Amino acid sequence: MTSTAAPIGPRRPDNAPMGEFELLARLRERLPPPGPQVRLGMGDDAAVTVPAGATATSVDAIVEGVHFRRDRASLRSIGRKGLATALSDLAAMGAAPGEAYVILGIPADLDEDGALEVLDGIGEQALATGTALAGGDVTRSPALSLSFTVVGHAAAPEQLVARGGAAPGDRIVVTGELGGAAAGLLLLEQDELAPAVPEQLSAALLRRQLDPVPRLAEGRALAAAGARAMIDLSDGLGADAGHIAAASSVQMRIEVAALPVCAGVREVAAASGVDPGQLAAAGGEDYELLACVPADRLAEAVSAVAAVGGTSLTPIGEVVAGEGVELRLPDGGRLAPGGFDQLR
């Protein structure tokens, strides 16, 4: 038992490792103040919010060695991407981004400056998307890990778009371009591919892999334009279309020739002996939105996404009676979907 008359303050010896509470305090200092919807932010037992209408809540984690490698991505970009991929689930609901909560698992070989760089990346993404970082926790962990909870909002639950509402006759649409993230990953993994594409294109493909943009405004535009089912493309077009097919009890019939393929993907695919259609249809991590809209609202959906100004919307197929996904090739053949399963 130690006896001391001094009351205990939050001091630490100068050479001691930074503790949980200090790291959280420094995180709070660096973050933009949350908006008025957050009545009580980080630093208490819980954050207090007063949501109006409906909330969409999603959890998502990325783990070193599984979802990223520190030798291939900056700590800041890991933080940015982690929150981006979590927010992509809110985009796929057509929700407006609201609050984010993060749990940072810090390994022994990451120092305080490193942890703060990850947090800065998270803060950048929060600022870019108008998301309030309302809570967080840090813990020691054998590998760097980022676990996010994101909460989005809509005026009413009916305005949020789930996966189960697709109906035969709906047109299948996708935002942006596909295959870029997979091609970027190949470029990261195989130095010998560098000459395959001009430097500017290569940089763009790496950004698709390392710094994806959640299609938040596009998701809201699609919801407002009558989208009946929507999902974000994290596991790959084939796999994610399969989730809509299963939830809606329909078949997703997609024309591979109609897929909007990202510039440079064909060149990278050719140089690495991979089929470009495979990169676009099964590559994953593009974080574009796949949606099913009633045929008579297709033009409205295309205009609504164009009006956002971020990217375009491309019709790629049709919902039909049946089950599963058909990725139809021009020659009448089929492409096998595939995709990324977190546990495999």
Add this chain to the structure above:
Amino acid sequence: MTSTAAPIGPRRPDNAPMGEFELLARLRERLPPPGPQVRLGMGDDAAVTVPAGATATSVDAIVEGVHFRRDRASLRSIGRKGLATALSDLAAMGAAPGEAYVILGIPADLDEDGALEVLDGIGEQALATGTALAGGDVTRSPALSLSFTVVGHAAAPEQLVARGGAAPGDRIVVTGELGGAAAGLLLLEQDELAPAVPEQLSAALLRRQLDPVPRLAEGRALAAAGARAMIDLSDGLGADAGHIAAASSVQMRIEVAALPVCAGVREVAAASGVDPGQLAAAGGEDYELLACVPADRLAEAVSAVAAVGGTSLTPIGEVVAGEGVELRLPDGGRLAPGGFDQLR
């Protein structure tokens, strides 16, 4: 490129490891259906809820090797405790438990049955506390980890109790008994301590360590009885009292002799050469509630907690002007607070 005419279903070869989607599907089958406040539960991009009033949201993670060891706790109890400790933060706000979201990090040496046991433990705790498991995710991970987000509710934000409202003159109260979790940990770690306490008492101390009960009803009772600041005891009384002191800009003056010490703690402390006051004041993980109530509402608070029927409420000190925590010993000395910091 593979060509196949068959649409893709959710089948897998019999000997393949269980994938993310199947594990989540089996988790959903095992869970009690969420209540009407959850419009859309697990299995979509996000859960949809329609909260009324104010929400309290907290995130919490436990990691193998940092917060638990698989050779000392059953997988089921790890799941139970993980959700209990997360819900304890809602108790400390005086919130009614609402929804929980979990991310399970699964290491290579945990098989499907093991993962489902962890999930069963989480499901048991959800059922015991009336919490709806509204969402989840699984990922591979180098160590077993459980990341929780819990959402609680109150009619208005003013009904939720933060850490910053304590004022000089308030009485400091604590629910239940202290030191049991720390004594239970000693029993787990040192086989030679077993003879120190009768088997029944030893079992009770182990339960305090392995299967804590979140004081949810007590937290609401304290909030209704005018508690102005509240926190749950996870890091240890001294450390957690320090958080209230810092947030409220007051000094927390606590009488060590007044602390309600759990039965068996003195015996375990004596056998292992530790001071029992240290176990009660710095041991951590008791998950009791520490609150500050206006002096003229102390009797009401004691009655309100007693009426819940789970445990008692003990006055242990007074809020005074100043800063930090004083743990006062009967001889006029002071006990050093200490406590557990996740990163140290």
